[in-house]
Amino acid sequence: MVSPAIALAFLPFLITLLIRYRHYLVLLYRAVLLGWLQDRLTGVPREQRAFQYVLTHAIPGDPQHILHTFDQWSYHCEHLSCVGPLKGKIVEKLLCERAPRTVLELGTYCGYGTVLMAAALPPAARLYTVEPNPQHASVAEKVIRLAGFDEQTVSSWPAGAVPRQGRGAEGVSMQVELIVGHSEEVIPQLREQHGVQSVDFVFMDHWKRCYLRDLQLLEEHGLLADRATVLADNVVFPGAPHFLQYAKTCGKYRCRVHRASLEYCRAIPDGIAELCYTGAR
Numbered sequence: 001m002v003s004p005a006i007a008l009a010f011l012p013f014l015i016t017l018l019i020r021y022r023h024y025l026v027l028l029y030r031a032v033l034l035g036w037l038q039d040r041l042t043g044v045p046r047e048q049r050a051f052q053y054v055l056t057h058a059i060p061g062d063p064q065h066i067l068h069t070f071d072q073w074s075y076h077c078e079h080l081s082c083v084g085p086l087k088g089k090i091v092e093k094l095l096c097e098r099a100p101r102t103v104l105e106l107g108t109y110c111g112y113g114t115v116l117m118a119a120a121l122p123p124a125a126r127l128y129t130v131e132p133n134p135q136h137a138s139v140a141e142k143v144i145r146l147a148g149f150d151e152q153t154v155s156s157w158p159a160g161a162v163p164r165q166g167r168g169a170e171g172v173s174m175q176v177e178l179i180v181g182h183s184e185e186v187i188p189q190l191r192e193q194h195g196v197q198s199v200d201f202v203f204m205d206h207w208k209r210c211y212l213r214d215l216q217l218l219e220e221h222g223l224l225a226d227r228a229t230v231l232a233d234n235v236v237f238p239g240a241p242h243f244l245q246y247a248k249t250c251g252k253y254r255c256r257v258h259r260a261s262l263e264y265c266r267a268i269p270d271g272i273a274e275l276c277y278t279g280a281r
């Protein structure tokens with residue numbers, strides 16, 4: 001039995017911890033507990049609820065308004081782990097400066113980052129986005145179409161493993177290709193199955209522990225064009241230390257981190273790493 005005196009002695013320590021980590025606790029509540037509770041109560045997954053909100057509030061064919069509507073949902077209803085408006089500006093700026101022809105996104109989720117990038121790309125560019133979760137992919141597919149981009153969904157898995165939904169009309173030139181599969185399976189197949197010779201812009205925004213492995217996979221398969229830009233989200237929170245250490249020390253990249261805050265949580269510091277590939281020379 002803990003004596004009241006000892007318990008009282010710990011009280012200031014506990015209060016300090018609570019104050020210090022209050023933003024993380026709020027995030028835990030909004031991103032995990034609230035979502036879980038709503039999933040149970042409504043029987044509808046969070047991403048589908050977000051899409052219903054976007055469908056009823058956003059202007060179809062207007063990518064910026066669709067992104068803004070997602071932002072409204074995420075600020076005022078439930079947290080979504082999209083790249084968000086603040087870091088989205090960094091991605092947009094770099095895309096406009098580099099004007100890449102072939103872009104690869106790892107981690108599509110609801111299609112927020114995909115729409116943001118597709119809107120910033122020149123018309124002749126191709127954007128490949130990879131998502132293993134069929135529920136997320138199904139939402140993303142609808143979001144990409146709602147924004148007005150030509151979209152094709154293909155599965156990297158054996159026929160029948162995943163429903164092939166919403167194939168674009170035959171003969172239509174596709175701007176966005178949504179590949180349903182895990183990055184580690186899709187990357188080695190990009191050239192043969194998807195006709196990608198090399199990519200000049202990569203946006204990594206999937207599981208942070210996969211960043212380093214997937215960067216090395218892209219290198220091994222010779223898929224990074226000379227001077228390709230690789231962006232990696234969330235390198236400050238939750239962080240990707242092994243990835244950053246490799247990028248800074250392997251001699252194949254020039255690396256900098258753009259400081260920002262976590263999507264929809266201004267109080268939690270985060271950042272996007274920008275790598276410029278020099279290893280091809």
Ligand SMILES: C[S@@+](CC[C@H](N)C(=O)[O-])C[C@H]1O[C@@H](n2cnc3c(N)ncnc32)[C@H](O)[C@@H]1O
Nearest residue numbers: 081082083107108109112113133182183205206
């Ligand atoms: C942070 S969200 C992506 C957010 C998105 N880029 C945006 O800005 O809207 C992470 C997504 O990565 C997906 N993911 C997890 N492991 C993956 C993998 N191995 N390859 C590709 N995507 C993966 C998850 O299913 C999830 O939908």
